[in-house]
Amino acid sequence: MATSIVVRQEIVEAFRTEALEQLQRIEASWVSLLEHPEDAALAQELDREVHTLKGNSRGVGFVDVGLLCHKLEELFAIARKRRYRIPEELDLLVGMAVRFIVMLVRKKAGQSLGGIDLAGFLKQIDDTVRSCQEAPADPAGALLPHTPAQKESHTDRITPETRARAAVALTDIFLESVRSPREARERLHQAWAALCAFHATADPVLLATRLARHQATLPPLAKELGKEIAVDADGGSLTLAPAIAEAVDVVLLHTLRNAVDHGLETPEQRRKAGKPAAGRLSIRADARDADVEIVVEDDGAGVNFDAVRRKAVASGLMKEGQDVAEKDLVDFLFRPGFSTRSSVSDISGRGVGLDAARAAIARHGGSVSLQTRAGRGTTITLLLPNLNPHLWVHRFQSPDRSLVITVAESWRMRPARPEDSAPDLLAAAGLPAVAPATRVLLERDGKKWILPVSEVLIPARASRTLPTPATAAFEVVLVGDQETLLLRPEAVRRPV
Amino acid sequence: METLAIDPVNIQGFNATPTYDGKTIRLALKGSADLNSKPMLDAMLEKMHPEVLRLAVREVVIDLNGLEFMNSSCFKSFVSWIGKDQDLEPEKQYKLRFLQNARMHWQSRSLNALRCFAVELIVVEV
Numbered sequence: 079m080a081t082s083i084v085v086r087q088e089i090v091e092a093f094r095t096e097a098l099e100q101l102q103r104i105e106a107s108w109v110s111l112l113e114h115p116e117d118a119a120l121a122q123e124l125d126r127e128v129h130t131l132k133g134n135s136r137g138v139g140f141v142d143v144g145l146l147c148h149k150l151e152e153l154f155a156i157a158r159k160r161r162y163r164i165p166e167e168l169d170l171l172v173g174m175a176v177r178f179i180v181m182l183v184r185k186k187a188g189q190s191l192g193g194i195d196l197a198g199f200l201k202q203i204d205d206t207v208r209s210c211q212e213a214p215a216d217p218a219g220a221l222l223p224h225t226p227a228q229k230e231s232h233t234d235r236i237t238p239e240t241r242a243r244a245a246v247a248l249t250d251i252f253l254e255s256v257r258s259p260r261e262a263r264e265r266l267h268q269a270w271a272a273l274c275a276f277h278a279t280a281d282p283v284l285l286a287t288r289l290a291r292h293q294a295t296l297p298p299l300a301k302e303l304g305k306e307i308a309v310d311a312d313g314g315s316l317t318l319a320p321a322i323a324e325a326v327d328v329v330l331l332h333t334l335r336n337a338v339d340h341g342l343e344t345p346e347q348r349r350k351a352g353k354p355a356a357g358r359l360s361i362r363a364d365a366r367d368a369d370v371e372i373v374v375e376d377d378g379a380g381v382n383f384d385a386v387r388r389k390a391v392a393s394g395l396m397k398e399g400q401d402v403a404e405k406d407l408v409d410f411l412f413r414p415g416f417s418t419r420s421s422v423s424d425i426s427g428r429g430v431g432l433d434a435a436r437a438a439i440a441r442h443g444g445s446v447s448l449q450t451r452a453g454r455g456t457t458i459t460l461l462l463p464n465l466n467p468h469l470w471v472h473r474f475q476s477p478d479r480s481l482v483i484t485v486a487e488s489w490r491m492r493p494a495r496p497e498d499s500a501p502d503l504l505a506a507a508g509l510p511a512v513a514p515a516t517r518v519l520l521e522r523d524g525k526k527w528i529l530p531v532s533e534v535l536i537p538a539r540a541s542r543t544l545p546t547p548a549t550a551a552f553e554v555v556l557v558g559d560q561e562t563l564l565l566r567p568e569a570v571r572r573p574v
Numbered sequence: 575m576e577t578l579a580i581d582p583v584n585i586q587g588f589n590a591t592p593t594y595d596g597k598t599i600r601l602a603l604k605g606s607a608d609l610n611s612k613p614m615l616d617a618m619l620e621k622m623h624p625e626v627l628r629l630a631v632r633e634v635v636i637d638l639n640g641l642e643f644m645n646s647s648c649f650k651s652f653v654s655w656i657g658k659d660q661d662l663e664p665e666k667q668y669k670l671r672f673l674q675n676a677r678m679h680w681q682s683r684s685l686n687a688l689r690c691f692a693v694e695l696i697v698v699e700v
Contacts, residue, residue, distance in 0.1 A: 166645060166646055166680075167680065167683060167684070169646045170646035170649050170650070170684060170687075171687060173646055173649075173650045173653070174649075174650070174653060174687055174688070174691075177650070177653045177654075177657070177691075178690070178691065181657065181660070181691065191660040191691075191692060192659065192660050192667055192691075192692030192693070192694045192695035192696075193692055193693040193694035193695070194690070194691065194692065194693075195689070195690040195691075195693045196690070198686070198689070198690040198693070199687060199690035199691075202683070202686060202687040202690065205683075206683075
């Protein structure tokens, strides 16, 4: 009993931490969308974030947060319809709603916050939604300029931004070691290696704890829908990098909610079909070479392809009577905004679910597939590389042969001709340059650089153990066990 | 009597005047609070909370009668201020009394929503 209470507390604390990070992103995305209303990808990301938060909150019993997220989705829907040219009042309400959710997430049991009136706030939103729906959209908009919201830090978890900043700092140390005399170079390199090891192992996530969290959320969700469910989860001792764990969380959230809401039948329907009253759902995770495979399997009704066809026709994805294979129909389920539901509930039906899962997994180079059998259930298989991302690179020995320089293969490379004229990449990047034996020309998007090298090596696949942002000129990447310096010509300032 | 260590804000089109009578802090806002006035307003509200605590004031009156317009960014600054009040121990929490201008409908809607954050701490008066 005591153990379950501790687990529950851990789950709630983990939810709080993640929810506050999500709310920061939601607030920032909202402000950004008002400045760049044409950014469709950002709009989708915003919808996914709030939908994910809604699902997570319901799972841990933060019903008030779930309710408010649902209202926030309604406000976002109005804003989307108006192409984010909205009255000041709507912007203010969204900002207040986000802050209201922050307050609810942070609120501890028994804490006095001076009387929160959730019902009153929801009514304010309803009133505003109603008045916005009644009022015609003003094409000119009543929007005033916005400044990005101040971000508040509520967590000591290592955020992706902090990781990226640490990677840039570590790369600077690596560069300093390269530039230093031999003795200092070795000392700096040792310090660099120790810090890299810490960076690589900081904040690992045990998959089993994440699965347990999802496992705990499903029976109450099923009960709410008048269903019964038995959930079996096995994550073994697998650990994931934080970014991968976050993607897995998003994917599981959406696939599990879909399975319970869409796949699982009511006890009565199951009895009629000769099945036990309680549906079964299993989540299994295994390491496969360098990948993590997660299989979510239910014994529900399977995908209703007739409903998918009807919705696809209504959405203009196919024509009435058109012969479309089931595997292609499955693909429709992963499209943004596609839902077979005719009405929107606060659990699902907004068409934000499987597309969010696929987007989250694709960002990490993974894949998701779905197999279904009518009346027998659905199996969703997620495959995620639990490795560092990689890229193919050109490789060169630096002019002084002190290190191997790499450049992404997206840059075309050929030996430079005497008549070729372009800035010197090493000089522009501030790297030591000695008389080169060879000059190569790098070219991409009409931009040219001359790179002095002592030798051109065979292209190779490099592993990004210490990813720096695309705006950083340098990154240390591994080719096999060898540390090499990735140069991003696109991020190097061209000499005037 | 101790004095309030907050300077008034007086820029083109907007002014905010804080006063202290030994019992209550009063903040009168006039004109239009928009992006131009936000940095000054933020800086003032940032100082307000510690001053309320230093002077052990139980109530702050925010007079919006002369306020024609406030944009959402400025309004959110009040939300942040309320958050600081809420984070206090219950016995240290103080009241925020907003004096609303009935002719300004935007004030009514915005203040009603704002009050929902803490109905025991926020009072809206016409």
